[in-house]
Amino acid sequence: MYWLNQVDKHAHEIPTWATERHPERRPCHLEKAPLHGSYNLCRIVEFNNGEKWIIRFPLPGKTSQAHLDEKVAGEVVALQLLRGRTNVPVPEVKAWGLADENPLGLGPFMMLQYIPGMDLGDLLEDPNDKHSSLMSVHLHSESVKVIYRQVAQFMLQIFKLDFEEMGGLPVGSPDRRRPLTLAAHEIMCRGGVNVLGLRREKLSTAKEFFDYLINQQWQQLHEQLTSACDEENAREKYIFVRVLKSLTSRHIWPDYNEGPFKLICDDFSLRNMRAQDDLKITGVIDQEFSYAGPAQLLATAPWWLLLERPHMWDFSEEMEDRFLRHLDMFKRVLEEEEEATPGHEDKELSRLIERSNENGTLWFIMVLQGFYQSPDNFPCTQLIRHTPDWDELAQGIPEEEIQAFVAKKIRHVKLHNKRKEDMLAAYEKLQWCQIDADTFFQVVEGLYGQTDDTVE
Structure with a gap:
């Protein structure tokens, strides 16, 4: 709230600041109210020649405070790379800076070319179904193909960009920065578990990378107080991640x-x-959480085929059938685009996506890219179904190992409940002015603090 108040306080300074960054130093004015995204707050400025920029600030609280600069710097590199070496319609970076380079004191920022059009998700959703964020079932298959065809063209260009090393952008920095993945970011922000740590050693192979991701889920499971809600839930999650580590x-x-x-x-x-009303895509925005990683992360079934992340779905045969039908549609469109695009005659990308589908690897990848996993969600259920010896692997886990974990999580549940009671009591004191706001927020932050396993 304090940061948002600061944005409002400095709003009148933004046009002058943007003018100073414009190559022709043109005057401008702010348009409309702030735009709030999942991770950023945006302001639009219009210059006196009709040119528009969108100014983006990462939202503190929605973005890990320790990684604000890193997130922005990585996205800038990704945008510049895509704009310089592909025809993917990403916005031009007009200006950007780290937190200590922002004269308004509002953290790191990007000033980007404003791309007109409507949010594609809004065009594809069912406007009459306010409870679903999935692609509308009433959308004609030809309209879906129009979208898939354009994105297939983007993916083919992106797939041609090769890196010799993995890691955060820019790749090959002296500190060997580990990638800032979306999953790791969400675990840190929502679960309070620092799964990134200070790792600086180089990730050299896809296997090392995947083990690294699984270990982040393992760490979250053990350290986040709310990673399990009861004994049965704790048992199921432990077995799932334990088997996952072996795959x-x-x-x-x-x-x-x-x-x-x-x-x-x-x-x-x-x-x-x-996109426009005719579904022509005019811009690909928000390239945050970008890094150089294994080819398998790109050459697999896209999770976005139905708009919403599959780890948010409960498993059902209806959803399985719908997802696989759209995957088949996307693969056919991709193959057609490969045939029509010089340099892709070998159909490498579509062959790898099919390979991922045939051996169940697509579900393994989808699980790794998710966060707040539950064994009964869609990707996890599919991975279990596509691992013939899953039950045998699960039965090989020592029972005493499982019981020790379950006992620990029950202690965590009790501790979390106690901390919630303390927070409610502190809130009441805050309302009666018996404590100040700083003290109250210390109590709130304590909800997600680490603990040892001796607490009962």
Whole structure:
């Protein structure tokens, strides 16, 4: 709230600031009210020649405070790379800076070319179904193909970008920065578990990368107080992640294990695209959480085929059938685009997506890219179904190991409940002015603090 108040306080300074960054120093004015996205607050300025920029600030609280600069810097590199080496319609970066380069004191920022159009997700949703964020079932298949065809063209260009190393952007920095993935970011912000840590060693193979992601889920499961709600839930989640840790070698493609590596954007999706009424895509925005990673993360079934992330779905045969039908549609469109695009005659991307589908690797990848996993959600259920010896692997886990974890999580549940009671009591004191706001927020932050396992 304090930060938002600061944005409002400095709003009148934004036009002058943008003018100073404009190559012709043209005067401008602010348009409309602030735009709030999932991770950013945006302001639009219009210059006296009709040119528009959108100014983006990462939202504190929605973005890890320790990684604000890193998130912005990585996105800028991704946008510049895509704009310089592909025809993907990403916005031009007009100006940007880290937190200590912002004269308004509002954190890191980007000033981007404003791309007109409507949010593609809004065009594809059913306007009469306010309870669903999935693609409308009433959308004609030809309209879906129009969208898939354009995105297939984007993916083919992105797939041609090769990296010799993996890691955060820019790749090859002296500190060997680990990638800032969306999953890790969400675990840190929502669960309060620092799964990124200070790791600086190089991730050299796809197997190392996938083990790294699974270990982040393992760490979250153990350290987040609310990662399980009761004994049965704790048991199911422990068994799932424990078996998951044993599957990496099965889903590694030896011919891509050591590269080449690809540009991965965890937030690349239909919802981060703008389009006209005729569904022509005018812009691909929000390239945050971009990094160089294994080819398998790109050469797999896109999670965004039905708009919403599959880890939000409960499993049902209806959803399974719908997702697989749209996957088949996308693969057919992709193959057609490969045939029509010079340099893609070998159909490498579509062949790899089919390979991922045939051996169940697509579900393994989808699980790794999710966060707040539950064994009964769609990707997890599918991975279990496509692992013939899952039950055998689960039965091989020592029962005493499972029981020790369950006992720990029950202690965590009790501790979390106690902290919630303390927070409610502190809130009442705040209302009666018996404590100040800083003290209250210390109590709130304590809800997500770490603990040892001796607490009962």
